[in-house]
Amino acid sequence: MLEVENLRKAYGPLLAVDDISFSLQPGDVFGFIGPNGAGKTTTIRMLTTLLEPTAGTARINGADIWRDPMGVRRQIGYMPDFFGLYDDIKVWEYLDFFAAIYKIPTSERQSVIDNVLELTDLSGKRDSFVQTLSRGMQQRLCLAKCLVHDPMLLLLDEPASGLDPRARAEFKELVLELGRMGKIVIVSSHILPELAAFCSKVGIIERGRMLAFGSVNDIVKQARAGRHVDVRVIGELDGAVDVIKSMPHVLRADVSGPSSFAIEFSGDEQDQAQLLATLIDKGIRVIDFRERKFDLEDVFLQVTTGAVN
Amino acid sequence: MVSPTNWARNNIEVYFSNATARRDFRTQLRGNKPIILWSSYLLLLMIIGVIIYSALTSFSDNSLASMQLMLSTFAGTILMLLTVGITLIAPSLTAASIAGERQRKSLDLVLTTPIELKHYLVGKLIASYRYTWMLLLLALPLVSMCVILGGATWIDILYAFIYLSIFGVLFTAIGLLCSVLAPRPISAVVYTYVAVIAYFFLTSLVADYSGMIYGTSAGFTNALNPLVYSFTSGATTPLFGFELPVWIPIAVIVALLTKLLLLGAGSALSGYGSKETKSLRVHCVLYAALGAALGVYSLAWASSPATYYTPYSSSGMSPSAPPNAAIVVPILVILLHWIVPFTACYSRTAERKYQPDGVFSARGILLGTPSGALPFWLLVVLAATLSSAFTLSLFGGAPNFAEFTSKAVWAAGFITFVWSLARWSSSQAYYLTTARGIALLLLVCVLLVPIPILDAISAVQESESIWEIHPLTGGFGSIDSAMNSGLVLVAVGSLIAAAATWNDKRRQSRLRL
Ligand SMILES: Nc1ncnc2c1ncn2[C@@H]1O[C@H](COP(=O)(O)OP(=O)(O)O)[C@@H](O)[C@H]1O
Numbered sequence: 001m002l003e004v005e006n007l008r009k010a011y012g013p014l015l016a017v018d019d020i021s022f023s024l025q026p027g028d029v030f031g032f033i034g035p036n037g038a039g040k041t042t043t044i045r046m047l048t049t050l051l052e053p054t055a056g057t058a059r060i061n062g063a064d065i066w067r068d069p070m071g072v073r074r075q076i077g078y079m080p081d082f083f084g085l086y087d088d089i090k091v092w093e094y095l096d097f098f099a100a101i102y103k104i105p106t107s108e109r110q111s112v113i114d115n116v117l118e119l120t121d122l123s124g125k126r127d128s129f130v131q132t133l134s135r136g137m138q139q140r141l142c143l144a145k146c147l148v149h150d151p152m153l154l155l156l157d158e159p160a161s162g163l164d165p166r167a168r169a170e171f172k173e174l175v176l177e178l179g180r181m182g183k184i185v186i187v188s189s190h191i192l193p194e195l196a197a198f199c200s201k202v203g204i205i206e207r208g209r210m211l212a213f214g215s216v217n218d219i220v221k222q223a224r225a226g227r228h229v230d231v232r233v234i235g236e237l238d239g240a241v242d243v244i245k246s247m248p249h250v251l252r253a254d255v256s257g258p259s260s261f262a263i264e265f266s267g268d269e270q271d272q273a274q275l276l277a278t279l280i281d282k283g284i285r286v287i288d289f290r291e292r293k294f295d296l297e298d299v300f301l302q303v304t305t306g307a308v309n
Numbered sequence: 310m311v312s313p314t315n316w317a318r319n320n321i322e323v324y325f326s327n328a329t330a331r332r333d334f335r336t337q338l339r340g341n342k343p344i345i346l347w348s349s350y351l352l353l354l355m356i357i358g359v360i361i362y363s364a365l366t367s368f369s370d371n372s373l374a375s376m377q378l379m380l381s382t383f384a385g386t387i388l389m390l391l392t393v394g395i396t397l398i399a400p401s402l403t404a405a406s407i408a409g410e411r412q413r414k415s416l417d418l419v420l421t422t423p424i425e426l427k428h429y430l431v432g433k434l435i436a437s438y439r440y441t442w443m444l445l446l447l448a449l450p451l452v453s454m455c456v457i458l459g460g461a462t463w464i465d466i467l468y469a470f471i472y473l474s475i476f477g478v479l480f481t482a483i484g485l486l487c488s489v490l491a492p493r494p495i496s497a498v499v500y501t502y503v504a505v506i507a508y509f510f511l512t513s514l515v516a517d518y519s520g521m522i523y524g525t526s527a528g529f530t531n532a533l534n535p536l537v538y539s540f541t542s543g544a545t546t547p548l549f550g551f552e553l554p555v556w557i558p559i560a561v562i563v564a565l566l567t568k569l570l571l572l573g574a575g576s577a578l579s580g581y582g583s584k585e586t587k588s589l590r591v592h593c594v595l596y597a598a599l600g601a602a603l604g605v606y607s608l609a610w611a612s613s614p615a616t617y618y619t620p621y622s623s624s625g626m627s628p629s630a631p632p633n634a635a636i637v638v639p640i641l642v643i644l645l646h647w648i649v650p651f652t653a654c655y656s657r658t659a660e661r662k663y664q665p666d667g668v669f670s671a672r673g674i675l676l677g678t679p680s681g682a683l684p685f686w687l688l689v690v691l692a693a694t695l696s697s698a699f700t701l702s703l704f705g706g707a708p709n710f711a712e713f714t715s716k717a718v719w720a721a722g723f724i725t726f727v728w729s730l731a732r733w734s735s736s737q738a739y740y741l742t743t744a745r746g747i748a749l750l751l752l753v754c755v756l757l758v759p760i761p762i763l764d765a766i767s768a769v770q771e772s773e774s775i776w777e778i779h780p781l782t783g784g785f786g787s788i789d790s791a792m793n794s795g796l797v798l799v800a801v802g803s804l805i806a807a808a809a810t811w812n813d814k815r816r817q818s819r820l821r822l
């Protein structure tokens with residue numbers, strides 16, 4: 001498992017990563033979401049031992065990034081946001097180089113390379129030169145390189161950027177497959193919809209701080225302090241709003257359109273039913289009474305503007 | 310536990326089946342870049358050969374003696390050109406090897422694997438060294454022309470090739486270190502040339518000092534400079550009572566230097582508490598002792614009774630105990646002091662291992678952290694002092710305790726002073742590079758800028774006494790002046806370092822870091 005404890009990185013007066021802690025279990029696919037410059041890359045690079053934290057630490061299966069960087073490196077596969085492959089080298093030679101670095105015995109290398117090529121759907125490109133591969137294939141080759149030593153933790157920094165929708169869908173399948181294989185996968189992105197659909201855990205980071213962390217459902221529940229209901233009526237809009245405002249549990253009610261208003265309240269489902277009943281009792285002609293469904297996107301917008309902090 | 314079979318297997322992996330070297334080899338041979346490079350090199354060699362040959366023939370009359378002289382000059386010039394060519398081309402071909410990977414962003418992919426940096430760097434060295442050998446092999450037709458024409462013998466050529474391939478390793482290693490330190494390939498090339506020029510400059514000073522240029526010395530330290538030394542001979546040097554071929558001690562020194570350079574590169578690529586840094590620190594202390602010993606050795610040859618020396622034999626010559634052996638310590642410290650800021654500067658922003666961890670700690674010596682900088686350098690001074698005194702006694706001299714102590718105190722004081730400038734600039738700057746830049750700038754201001762001013766004052770006063778205030782003067786003065794100057798430098802350094810610490814505390818509370 002991965003434990004991150006109070007990780008912090010200062011760049012001069014700027015705190016690029018500010019006291020981040022979380023932990024992940026095998027099989028977790030973790031979506032690390034935040035706008036550009038939030039500190040995702042910095043966090044990931046500290047986990048790869050490329051960058052030393054100003055304070056705090058992280059452990060992967062007990063290997064500490066300060067005390068046992070080699071132990072950490074043995075267990076991770078890292079795909080940076082920008083990376084270069086070598087020119088004039090064939091796909092299998094590239095993987096053979098990394099297999100040799102990971103000290104995979106010569107006799108097993110062939111089958112290991114075939115396996116990862118199979119997994120990343122590159123078997124047909126075995127003897128191609130890497131510079132002739134498309135962007136999506138290079139991305140998959142880099143992932144294949146991360147897999148030759150069967151690592152515990154995969155760190156994928158903005159893997160989907162620069163991929164066309166089809167390649168993106170394939171990549172998503174691949175990541176899910178890795179999660180099913182019992183690995184911890186960390187996928188960062190500044191685009192939310194890319195991740196929300198398939199991550200089992202999500203962290204939202206802004207200006208170096210982790211604003212929310214947990215499973216998608218938990219985060220949505222946690223961020224949704226009260227229920228939100230949209231109401232549309234015929235005529236008498238102001239009267240309807242006044243009626244609602246006088247009800248118990250209602251936190252606020254605002255006009256949101258020429259014939260509609262929005263309610264935020266802290267009651268349960270019983271109270272919600274009571275709201276509608278009261279409106280109708282008071283003779284207000286309701287044509288629409290709908291609870292607003294929240295998804296991660298709303299939470300993201302709400303959280304990153306500082307509403308939950 | 311290190312078993313012999315493991316040791317052997319490990320070495321085979323590093324030197325013979327190196328994965329990095331193999332990968333680079335695969336890419337080196339592909340594409341048409343190598344063909345273009347090698348053909349133009351060959352063409353250049355041919356053109357230069359023809360030009361030199363025709364220039365030389367136009368000077369000689371047709372007598373046998375002058376033809377003979379002309380041909381051996383031709384052979385000497387060709388070999389000299391080859392030396393220059395190798396020293397210019399080999400490091401620049403290497404300079405791109407790691408800086409290039411950094412630029413194309415493939416380096417991080419390697420550094421996040423558990424690769425032993427030794428494997429990686431030796432692999433890179435082997436890959437680049439192949440280029441050096443290609444340069445030598447391609448020059449073979451031209452060089453064999455010298456033999457066929459009669460200016461040199463095959464033995465001469467063999468020796469020249471031995472020397473050049475030895476120096477090829479050294480220059481490749483210099484290129485590799487610069488490639489690690491430089492942010493971009495182009496700056497790596499610049500760094501490399503600066504380093505190579507500095508190497509030539511220093512070694513020619515040694516050669517000059519010990520009298521080689523005037524043909525009076527057989528000390529092998531002369532041969533550390535491949536431009537000064539004529540390689541077309543199987544020269545020997547007396548060592549421990551043996552007549553040793555010069556290339557043997559040179560090969561040993563080059564191998565040791567190469568190891569140091571690779572350790573430096575490994576340490577620069579590695580993080581907090583790496584074994585490369587530990588090893589580098591230990592080696593630096595040992596090499597300081599070795600450097601001091603070589604310095605005393607050169608001085609011994611310089612003070613040998615001047616008998617005429619021919620390149621073919623050193624019989625009848627012997628080094629004698631130099632009266633000024635202790636001077637080696639200040640010289641070594643002055644040669645190295647500019648490296649101090651690179652070990653002593655710290656920054657909270659630093660990517661790796663240069664985060665502030667205190668002022669003075671013995672643990673930091675091996676960790677390579679800023680707190681270890683001062684104790685480390687003091688250890689270097691100590692090692693150099695002891696070694697120079699010991700070497701002096703090998704030549705039959707009796708080390709003067711007070712003299713060696715005073716030089717060591719001055720050296721320690723000067724190091725402390727330079728170190729304090731690095732501390733102070735670190736307390737002012739946010740970034741490591743800024744801190745180092747400020748420290749080096751301060752050094753220039755303190756050491757170089759006063760020189761013309763002091764020069765003018767001493768001219769007006771018609772006395773040299775004003776020079777006493779220059780920090781470097783004490784190192785070359787009398788026992789008393791070295792001692793006093795050293796103590797003053799320690800005091801000033803401590804004050805500056807204390808100011809830096811106070812400054813840093815204040816800044817830290819302001820930033821609440
Ligand atoms: N080497 C550096 N020096 C100074 N500031 C940096 C450095 N690297 C990153 N930063 C700053 O740290 C913050 C976080 O950057 P980063 O981790 O790359 O964000 P993300 O990957 O989420 O887009 C940014 O404000 C960036 O400007």
Ligand SMILES: [Mg+2]
Pocket residue numbers: 037040041042081158
């Ligand atoms: Mg990023």
